[in-house]
Amino acid sequence: xxxxxxxxxxxxxxxxxxxxxxxxxxxxxxxxxxxxxxxxxxxxxxxxxxxxxxxxxxxxxxxxxxxxxxxxxxxxxxxxxxxxxxxxxxxxxxxxxxxxxxxxxxxxx
Amino acid sequence: xxxxxxxxxxxxxxxxxxxxxxxxxxxxxxxxxxxxxxxxxxxxxxxxxxxxxxxxxxxxxxxxxxxxxxxxxxxxxxxxxxxxxxxxxxxxxxxxxxxxxxxxxxxxxxxxxx
Numbered sequence: 001x002x003x004x005x006x007x008x009x010x011x012x013x014x015x016x017x018x019x020x021x022x023x024x025x026x027x028x029x030x031x032x033x034x035x036x037x038x039x040x041x042x043x044x045x046x047x048x049x050x051x052x053x054x055x056x057x058x059x060x061x062x063x064x065x066x067x068x069x070x071x072x073x074x075x076x077x078x079x080x081x082x083x084x085x086x087x088x089x090x091x092x093x094x095x096x097x098x099x100x101x102x103x104x105x106x107x108x109x
Numbered sequence: 110x111x112x113x114x115x116x117x118x119x120x121x122x123x124x125x126x127x128x129x130x131x132x133x134x135x136x137x138x139x140x141x142x143x144x145x146x147x148x149x150x151x152x153x154x155x156x157x158x159x160x161x162x163x164x165x166x167x168x169x170x171x172x173x174x175x176x177x178x179x180x181x182x183x184x185x186x187x188x189x190x191x192x193x194x195x196x197x198x199x200x201x202x203x204x205x206x207x208x209x210x211x212x213x214x215x216x217x218x219x220x221x222x223x
Contacts, residue, residue, distance in 0.1 A: 004151065035212075042199060042214035043152075087152070097212075099151030 002026045004100035006088050011106045012078055020073045020086050020103045028093020034062055034073045035087040037102065043087055046073070075105075083107045112136065115200050115215035122190050122222050130185045130218045132200035140203045141183040142167075142212070143175060145196040152199065158183055190222045 003025045012018040024032070031050040035043040049055055049064035049071065061074040073086055085102040092098055113134045122128050134141065143155040154167030158177040172194060174186045183202075187194055200215040 033212075042216050043212075044214070045211040048211070089151075097152075097154070099153070101149055101151045 002090075002092060002098045004088055004090060004098055006086075006100045006103045008101070009104045009106065011108060012075075014078055014080060014107055014109050016078050017074065017076050018078060018105065020075070020088075020105065022071045022073070022088035022100060024069050024071070024088070024090045024098070024100075026069075026090050026092045026098055029066060030091040030093065030095055032062075032064055032071050032091070033087075033089040033097070034071075035089065036084050037087060038084045046086075078107050080107050080109070113200055113202055113213055113215035115198075115218050117218060118216065119219040120221070122187075122220060124191055124222055125189050128187045128190055128220070130187075130198055130200075130220070132183045132185070132215060133181050134183075134200075134202045134213070135181065136202060136204070136213065137180060138202035138204045138213070139180070140205065141177065142201045142203075143173070143183070143185045144199045144201065145169065146199060146217075147196050155185065155198075187220075190220075192222045194220065195222045196220060 006022045034046040037043040047062040054063045059076045064071045085104045087102045088100040089097045116131045139160045142157045144152040146152050153169045155173050156175040158164045161180045164175050198218045201212045203210045203212050
């Protein structure tokens with residue numbers, strides 16, 4: 001079966017750096033997405049990786065290793081507003097999105 | 110209207126009743142989707158539409174139906190609601206029917222079936 005694994009919850013300190021991991025086992029691969037979802041709100045797009053390597057976008061970076069079935073989202077200079085759930089999703093060979101359950105990130109002052 | 114609008118925002122419904130969740134987008138996106146989100150689970154696709162006039166079944170289609178009469182509207186109907194359909198429902202759209210583009214989500218409809 002297809003599976004996306006990410007930690008259920010993480011805690012970090014304001015101003016610090018946190019890395020949220022995502023491992024996947026899917027039938028084929030056509031890209032990996034990260035979305036941010038604040039409590040009670042809709043998910044919003046953060047990044048899309050289809051090739052190996054690191055993509056940087058401001059304080060957020062996303063890394064992909066297709067051979068390892070692994071990605072991470074790196075958040076730098078954490079702010080209280082970064083408290084949210086982070087959803088990893090993989091596009092399989094049929095271009096269907098497979099979603100992880102999300103990682104709830106708690107930022108403490 | 111800017112983006113995707115869902116209605117109602119929340120609803121409490123008696124089991125056995127019929128309910129339609131509305132979704133309208135103004136971005137002229139071809140592809141639209143309905144997801145449900147339950148605690149501890151990833152978003153699960155209910156139905157999708159790659160273009161006006163066509164629809165397809167997702168991962169959890171049973172008990173739900175959709176229609177796509179035009180580009181902008183994609184309503185989701187529960188013919189006879191059951192308690193297991195208690196969930197938060199998100200409508201989304203994309204300008205790429207192959208899902209390679211960014212998904213834009215509505216604000217969600219929280220449905221409680223008693």
